[in-house]
Amino acid sequence: MSRNDPLSLFGRDGDLAHVLRFVDDAAANGGALVLRGEPGVGKTALLDAAVAHASGTTVVRIAGTEFDVEVSFGALGAILHPFVGGLGRLPAVHATALTVALGLGGGGAANQLAVSHAALTLLTQAAGPLLLVVDDLQWIDRASTQILGFVARRLAGTGIGVLAASRTGDGATPAGLPVREVAALGDDAAKALLAHRFPAMPVRVRHRLVEQAQGNPLALLELPTTLSRWQRAGTGALPAVLPLTDRLHEAFATRIGGLPARTRELLLIAALDGEGDLRTLRAVGRDPAPLAAAERLGLVRADGSGDRISFAHPLIRAAVVHEATEAERRRVHRRLAEAHRGHPGRHAWHLAEAATEPDEHVAALLQRSAHTNFRRGSPVHAVSELLRAAELSPAPAGRSTRLAEAAYLGTVVTGDFRDAARLLESAQRAATEPSLGLALASANHVLNRDGDVDGAHRLLAAAIRAAPDPADASDKTLLETLYNLLLVSSFGGADPAQWAELHAAMARLRPRPPELLAILEETFADPARASRAILDRLDTAINGLQHEISPARVVRVAMAASYVDRLTPCRDALTRVIGYGREGGPIASAIEALSLLGAASFHSGQWDDTLERVAEGLGLCVRHGYRLQAWHGRFLRGLIAAARGDHDAAAAAVAEMTAWADPRHSGLVRHHAFQVGALDALGRGDFEAAYRLATSITPAGEFASHVPHALGTVLDLVEAAERTGRHAEAKAHAAAARATGLGTLSPRLALVTRVAAALTAPEGDDGRLFAEALDAPGLDRWPFELARAELYYGERLRKAKAAPQARAYLTATWERFERLGAEPWAVRASAELRAVGARARPAAVVVLTPQQRQIATLAAEGLTNKQIGEQLFLSPRTVGAHLYQLFPKLGVTSRAALRDALTALEDAPR
Known part of the structure; x- marks a missing residue:
């Protein structure tokens, strides 16, 4: 009976039946399954059984290896290799993305999301049932793992199955995939396995091995090879202790050590190369024939074509590397670097592994490879390459630059904020002079760690001023610094000096600022004065989101849309960003997308949806250390609490935001806190407090420059002013809203502007203005603003003794407030209804299970x-x-x- 015969899977009846059922079902319907267990527990044997059972199904099988984990998209290339002939049938954007990711050709940046879609499409084009088998998932490069998870979650109805095996505790399993835990064997099954494989072994020896192996099948099969012939026969004394991991490694090392030197050298080349491609052996001048000795021992196996070999188990490969001396490993890496001159990434990595001292040429090659990997959508591997490049940098400036790049990517892309702090500290120690990259990383760190708005602004502004004049608009580091300066300036609020730095820097860009940065400079920084032309350009950018694959760009377009009520058409793109973040993509972008979608849901009256998104975003902030991004989630939560009459929660949110904002001089966060407080005060009938808070954002009668949040408190300020007898101030603010042109920015702001005018109009004119405001189409898209408008009009009609009309509007507004759960506003509408001889409908009596x-x-x-x-x-x-x-x-x-x-x-x- 062969080692891979399914019948030899002792104690695995349940696991085997589950796997074979999966293979059959996947051939018909598609699906995914991950086998998870401790190393050596038998996952590979179950995969062998699945492959043997998959009659009539095309099988592609790969195995992750520890030394390939840094090779971006390496595993994806192996999976898709049989199907690359179908690249020509893919849409151009997908074909290009996959070609760049797999290193088959040049091109622009390959976003990982685009590569994922391309891989799924390529596989679904394959004829007949297909089974993708992936062993040792924990050693698959992260980029390939994320794409594999994306594909595996979308296989329903395709006839494609993904069957993978992963180690317990390695965290390699993509989220959302079914998992089958493969447990250790029981004693009876372990004894039966040993008896089958070593029938001549005395029972006493088998019992001892079972005791030491603790149900691990690989240990049961390999530990006996470490025993002498006399020990296996029971005539020699057994060692007192057989530690599982040590003995397994010793077993592999012993088997390797007995091979001829030529065979061991070939195994080392294959192990360090990681591809198993025999052409590589020939390229370094080695005949692969001596590998036959290792193949006879079962250490390696050849594929059907005879062009590739694979190690029988990753531990064998690890043992090969472990047994070699450091000098031998470096010598092989140098040969492999020469063999891979046509593949810059692999060439750079092998040169780096061969290096014995700092080398600027190698460091630069590795940094260039990191930039390529980042553009291809693999930021985690880019960080690893940058760190190795920093180690190899002979000059402090080079080391500082590369560490700073790694720190910045670790913060804004991969979610490794805590480790980024250590990298940045090292970069700062190595720096000999200021640089844009170091300023960018430093500012981002102090802003996220401490919320130091002023400090971050000083760092960024000084670095930008030091750039050549005129500034190069193609300099990616400079542009990223400007995006960050805009964000920092917005956190500062209306400080004219801070905004002047940004506007001056933008004016120096040649030939011109990038389109999105120019749009953000108006619609996000000072939306009240956004021109019709810039809004048209924003609409064009939003329309392009359906094809946008960059999470950072999606978020920035949505930020530009947020104050001018254009988030709704950004929903699909933002949802993609969130899904990508959940699958291991950029965490910071996912948090920002959750916040932006939460804001959109608030305006559309989907407040419970807002709270769910806020909860997820705040959870990610806590998990990854993003303190700065958490404030907007707290604002939305506080705003809903204020609208729903939860005074304690609203007051707590105001206190938390102001306590954070005041010592950090964050005008933006302060303004958001004031809005929550003003809305809460209106709900409680404390109109004096509401006026004080609303005018702390912008004075009555004006829309202060670079105070975008003033657009969100127009009705709050006007109503509070009217209720406190400040009729002149209310009228001035309504007039300012009209004169500034807020109504031209969006239909919602047109409603707000008209209602403000009606609230301040003299008796006789107010009814006409309210009727005009409420006659516009599509107002139910903003139920809270619409309900407030109906309430104000109903109150005016009640005072004018127009009871029938008042009842109609007050009934509508009460129903809207009830649906929103806006209790204080619903109570106010109910009181008005009673004043006109009507009452809110009571809830019907129902029976619940x-x-x-x-x-x-x-x-x-x-x-x-x-x-x-x-x-x-x-x-x-x-x-x-x-x-x-x-x-x-x-x-x-x-x-x-x-x-x-x-x-x-x-x-x-x-």
Whole structure:
């Protein structure tokens, strides 16, 4: 019976049946499965059984190797190698992305998301059922792992299966894939396996080996090879202790050590090269024939074509490298670097591994390779290459620059903020003079770590001033520094000196500033004065998002859209960025996208959706150390609390934001805190406090320069001024909104501008202005602003004794506030209804099942669907379905209204 015969899988009946069922089902329907367990537990044997069973299915099998983990897209290339002939049938953007990623040709930046889509399309073009088998997933390069996970989650109905094996605790399994845990063998199965493989071994020796192996099949099969013939026969004394890991390594080392020197040299070349390509052996002047000795021992195996070999297990490869001396390893790396001159990335890496001292030429090659990997969508490997390049830099300036680049990428792309701090400290120690890259990394670090707005601005502005004049608009580092300067200036608020630095730097760019940076300079920095021409350019940029593959660019376009109410058409692109971040892509971009989508959901009245996005974003901020990005999530959470009448939560949000903003001179965060406070004060009827807070953002009668948040508090300021007898100030602010042209920026701001004018109009004119404001199409896209407008008009109609008209508007506004869960506003509308002889409709008496009542009660207490599911042993999807049915049954549209609905249900007559 062969070693790979499925019948030899002792104690694996359940695992084997599960895997074979998966193979059959995947051939028909597609799907993915990851086998996870400790090293040597038998995952590879289960993969062997799956391959043997996959009759009529095309099988592509690869195995990760520890020394290839830094080779970006290496595993992806091996998986897709049989299918590259189909590249010509892909859309041009996908074919280009995949060609660049696989190193098959040149081209522009290959975003990992585009490569993922291209890989999926290429595989689905293959004829017949297909099974992709990946062993040792933990040693697959990260870029390939992310793409494999993307593909594996989208195989339903394709006839393509992905079957992978990964080590427990290595964190290599892509999120969202089904996992089968492969446990250690029980004693009976372990004894049966040893008896089968070593039938002449005495029972006493087998028992001892079973005890020491602790159910690990690889140890059971390999440990006996370390024993002498006398020990295996039971006539020699066994060692007192057989540590599993040490003995396994010794077993491999012993088998390798007995090979001829020529064979060991060939194994070392193959191990360090990682490709297993026999052409590489010939390129370094070595005949591969002596490998036959290793193949006879089962250390390596040849593929069907005879052009490649693979190690029987990664530990064999590790043992080969371990047994070689340092001088031998470097000598082989030098040969491999020469053999790979046509592949700059591999050439640079082997030169780096061969280096014994700092070498600027090698460091520069490796840095160039890092930049290429970053453009190809593999920032993690780019960071690794930059760190190695820094080690090889003979001059402090070069070391500083490369460490700074690694620190910046680690912060803004990969989510490795805490480790980036250490890298930046090293870069600063090595620096001999200021540089743009070091300033960029330093400013980003102090801004994220301490929120030091002024310090970050000084660093960036000084570095930009030191750049040549005129500044080169193609300098990517300079442009990234300018994007960061714009962000830092916005955090500072309306400080004219800070904005002057940015505008002066933009004016120095030649031949012209990049389009997106120019758009952001107006629509994000000072949207109240955004021109019609710049808004048209923004709309063009938004339309291009459907084809945009850069997460950073998607986020920046959405930022430009945020203050001028154009986030809705950005939704799909932002959702892609969030999904990419969840799958291991840029974390910072995903956090920003969650925040932007949360803002869009707030304006569209989907407040529970906003809170869910905020919760996810804040969780990522905590997990990755992004303190700065957390403030906007806290603002949105506080704003909803204020609108819903949760004064304690709103006050806590205001206190938290102002405590953070005041010592850091962050005018932007202060302004957001003031908006939460103003809305909370309006809900409580404290109009004096509301006026004070709203005018702390911008004075009545003007829209201060570079205060974008003034666009969000027009109605707050005007209503508070009217309610406190400041009629002149209210009228001046409404007039300023009209004169500034806020109504031309978006339909929502047109509504706000018209309602402000109606609120301040003399009796007789106000009714006409309200009617005109509420006559515009599509106003239900902004339910909170619309409900406020209807409330104000209903109040005016009630005072004018127009009761029937007042009832119509007040009933509509009460219903909108109820659906939003905006309790203080709903109470105000209800009081107005009573004043005109009507009342809000009571909730109907309904009957809930015990499970529905439990779910509703827990949701009313603020638990998420996941938390409710954990308590009631239900899936989050099931909980969501129940709530979807419960909301209309109870007459509510949000969780915030559940508590009152349940109370009414308890009080209702039975």
